[in-house]
Amino acid sequence: MTLLLTAYRAVMAAFHPFASQVMAGRLRAGKERPERLPERFGRATAARPVGDLIWLHAASVGEMRLLLDLFGGLREQCGDVRAVITTQTLTSADLVAKLAPPGLIHQMAPVDTPQSMGRFLNYWRPSALVLAEGEIWPGMLTEIRKRGIPSALVNARMTQSSLRGWMRVGRSARELLSSFTFIGAADDTTRKGLETLAGTRISVCGNLKQAVRSKPAAAERIQDLRTALKKRPVCLAASTHPGEEAFALTAFSHVRKQRPDALLIIAPRHPERGDDILSLARSFGFTSRRRTADPAHPDPELDVLIADTLGEMPLWFAVSDGVFLGGATADDVGGHNAMEPAALGRRVLTGPNGFNFVDMFRDLRVINALEIASLPEELSAFWLREIGAPPLEQEGVERLLQTAQEARSETLSALCDLMSGARRHA
Incomplete structure (x- = not known):
């Protein structure tokens, strides 16, 4: 582990006792709900199903809807898939409650401390992790890597500004990105930047959000x-x-x-x-x-x-x-x-x-x-x-949607391979 990541882990471990005060402030601001606060510290409020379970993590509504779509595709292609999905916002939590298909459990994302992440992973014991877009948390990836859990970053999307920020911590960025078995970039700019950071080839799947269709109103x-x-x-x-x-x-x-x-x-x-x-x-x-x-x-x-x-x-x-x-x-x-x-x-x-x-x-x-x-x-x-x-x-729109569906299929194939590998090594 690089010196920077070691320092991050130490700082977050020291911060953990004070995280409850931060969450209390968020609660007063209406950004948290009291019944969901235990989840922020890795304490489950739902029962873990028996068998393999994948962990899906998204920041907010758009990424959450993308992962719900991929989860539906995984159930179609890979059989009886079950997952726990974590998100950062109450809006996304409420929307998951309305849209969640069978086999999916929602929890609020744990804070990125070794204590909370460790507690979460010890309970849920995921066989694989799938992150959406730019949700790269050092503590999360460090704990995942320690446990040998395969992971994927889908629809990876970074601006020039965020890529420059990662370049400034190049060795640590490379170590974090090496945690991923699969990375699918949403665009060519992100691909080039991630290839420079990771020192390995990155797939360009395209923006998967284009493939997410809203169900028409009745x-x-x-x-x-x-x-x-x-x-x-x-x-x-x-x-x-x-x-x-x-x-x-x-x-x-x-x-x-x-x-x-x-x-x-x-x-x-x-x-x-x-x-x-x-x-x-x-x-x-x-x-x-x-x-x-x-x-x-x-x-x-x-x-x-x-x-x-x-x-x-x-x-x-x-x-x-x-x-x-x-x-x-x-x-x-x-x-x-x-x-x-x-x-x-x-x-x-x-x-x-x-x-x-x-x-x-x-x-x-x-x-x-x-x-x-x-x-x-x-x-x-x-x-x-x-x-x-x-x-x-709709002719032009349908052409764009078809291209997005091809990117979705490529991503689903990679995720099915990821899950198969996780089962073989379980």
Whole structure:
């Protein structure tokens, strides 16, 4: 182990007694739930099933949905696969509860101390670990390597800035990356950077998030909502972050000058922000309410609906006239998956800071499925153009989805090999 990794392990071990104070602060801030706190220290709140079990780990919603999709593929290709999935955010935890297929258990991710990671691994005894994107935790990988557990990094994606950061600790980065039996890069920039860091060949599978299809909303739910809306134009601001709601509300103010009957639906990335967004919308003078406070369909007097729920995004895509996709107008998020609304027939406008989705956004722009803009006036013009426009043609989208499916198949094959090897050496 390098001196830096040895120091990291020592510091985290010393930090462990104080981790409960950090978690108490997160609890007060609404970022944790008391019944889930034991999981942060590796104490299980669910029974481990008998037999082989893989550990899936994701940071938040997008990575979690990617791993759920791969888990479904593994069950189809490799038989009776069971897994424990860990995530960092409450939003992802709630969504797992709604979407989890049979054979999957959710736990909050343990803090990266030797004590918490050791306790987690001693209980769950995973036969393999699969990480998504950039979730590289030194303590986790050190404990995994000590136990000889094979691991994979799928959809690896790093910006030039994060790669430069890893380059500064090159020997430690190489040691951590050597823990992985398989690494699949989401793009060529990441591949080149990881090959330099790891000193070995990295596979370019492509961005697997393009292969994750949202299940369409039920036809009767779509029809019920459309009937209630009575042909009102619907502007959608999806997966928004702080600052992006004000951007969307400013644009919507311009839309209302020409279409006073228009409705704005804001579906924030983190639904727990619903109260703050409600206050913001009312400060613009709009009649507004939260979906969780009143699940009834919007009435004619409602200007802004705060869709602070989970699992309903396909419904909002279905009834909208155009989608403003958040995450790329904010400075440090990097964008969100624009393929989801495009695959459901909706054109997308997003901001200029989509550094995590450069290839996807480029490909969608080529087929006129996506626009990039930085001014509220550009968003209002987009929404006005999309009102009453025909749905996005799917031929180009389907070509992109087919390419993504090939990347998904390549990744699933590698993961099946990983699991087979783990069983042979168990």
